[in-house]
Amino acid sequence: MKALVTGGGGFLGRWIVDRLLERGDQVAIYSRGDYPELTKKGVVCHRGDLRDAGAVEQACYGNDVVFHVAALPGIWGKWKSYYETNTVGTRHVLEGARRGGVTRLIYTSSPSVVYDGKEHLNADESLPYPTDYLCNYPKSKAIAEQEILQANNTGGLYTVSLRPHLIWGPRDNHLIPRLIERARQGKLAKVGTGDNFVSMSYVENAADAHLKACDALGPGSACAGKAYFINEPHPVKLWDWIDEILALVDLPPVKKRVPVSVAKFAGALMEGVYSTLRIQSEPRMTRFLASQLSQSHTYSIEAAQRDFDYDPKVPYHEAMSRLGTWLRNHR
Numbered sequence: 001m002k003a004l005v006t007g008g009g010g011f012l013g014r015w016i017v018d019r020l021l022e023r024g025d026q027v028a029i030y031s032r033g034d035y036p037e038l039t040k041k042g043v044v045c046h047r048g049d050l051r052d053a054g055a056v057e058q059a060c061y062g063n064d065v066v067f068h069v070a071a072l073p074g075i076w077g078k079w080k081s082y083y084e085t086n087t088v089g090t091r092h093v094l095e096g097a098r099r100g101g102v103t104r105l106i107y108t109s110s111p112s113v114v115y116d117g118k119e120h121l122n123a124d125e126s127l128p129y130p131t132d133y134l135c136n137y138p139k140s141k142a143i144a145e146q147e148i149l150q151a152n153n154t155g156g157l158y159t160v161s162l163r164p165h166l167i168w169g170p171r172d173n174h175l176i177p178r179l180i181e182r183a184r185q186g187k188l189a190k191v192g193t194g195d196n197f198v199s200m201s202y203v204e205n206a207a208d209a210h211l212k213a214c215d216a217l218g219p220g221s222a223c224a225g226k227a228y229f230i231n232e233p234h235p236v237k238l239w240d241w242i243d244e245i246l247a248l249v250d251l252p253p254v255k256k257r258v259p260v261s262v263a264k265f266a267g268a269l270m271e272g273v274y275s276t277l278r279i280q281s282e283p284r285m286t287r288f289l290a291s292q293l294s295q296s297h298t299y300s301i302e303a304a305q306r307d308f309d310y311d312p313k314v315p316y317h318e319a320m321s322r323l324g325t326w327l328r329n330h331r
Helices: 011-022 053-060 079-100 136-150 175-184 203-216 238-248 260-277 287-294 302-308 316-329
Strands: 002-006 026-031 044-047 065-068 104-108 120-123 158-164 227-230 297-299
Touching: 002 011, 002 053, 011 026, 011 203, 026 053, 044 053, 053 079, 065 079, 065 203, 079 104, 079 136, 104 136, 104 203, 136 158, 158 203, 175 238, 175 316, 203 227, 203 302, 203 316, 227 302, 238 316, 260 287
Parallel strands: 002 026, 002 065, 026 044, 065 104, 104 158, 120 297, 158 227
Antiparallel strands: none
16 A cells, blocks of 8 residues: 555654554655655655645655645644644645545544533534634634545545544653643643543554554445544543653652633633734643643544444553653653
8 A cells, every 4th residue: 555644754643654664555754844764764755835735736646545644733823824734734635635546535633623612521423513613723623624524435535534632652742741841840730620531542542543444444434434533442530641641750740720710711811912912822821721621521432443443452551651661761
């Protein structure tokens, strides 16, 4: 199989590349950076931006499958930036796939596309898209996901969307490093009671889910044209998990606590100040972040298990052990 991975130099994308190489597939990536270590492994590296339709089409040409992982992440920023990269950029991938003879497209989405401000408890894919979003990332991804699914079975292209929740593990360059840094600075505080549960996606399991969906995708397949939650079978208590991660680097558990109402008020205030002063950096707190840190968000993976045999192979304790080894080796 010839596969293109957009964002193949990033956290999840790199693990997908590794899995494809392990089983002998021909791999190319489309990314904004240079990755000589991947070139040495035989990966064809296309450097470009998702906003460049011509470059995206050229990278897609001649591949059997595209894993569209690349996106502009974050909980703060201008709509224009998120829309151009996550929404219009996905349209470029879709068109490039059609023109390039690609037959399968696996899109990396997020449960935040259906986040309605409420707690989600063992929620399934029947959750509707909300009419309002607290930040621009999920809104831009939701539009893109809907267009991906609507494109299924058009021009010989079959599509599926995966929604991994809270991806973590070795080589994480975003979530876990930020948690650790804030803890070291004494800026980490529990929001609410600290008893909220969340579903999480260990990165190697999330990568495996992408390959499973890819292998099942095609004419008449159960997963074609659908979206799926992807996470571990059992949720964890968010703040207990954070304390476990801090213990891996010899940091004490989080003791500070902030009421939800205070966090949401602070988030709204910071959003207003940052918008008024046009500050580009991300506020320490937003309404979206306050909700995510205080509410339970758990999701059922029954549909993924049924339709493409999703079966997380790395159990939680082994995943934590692998993360600990990586953190100790990269201090």
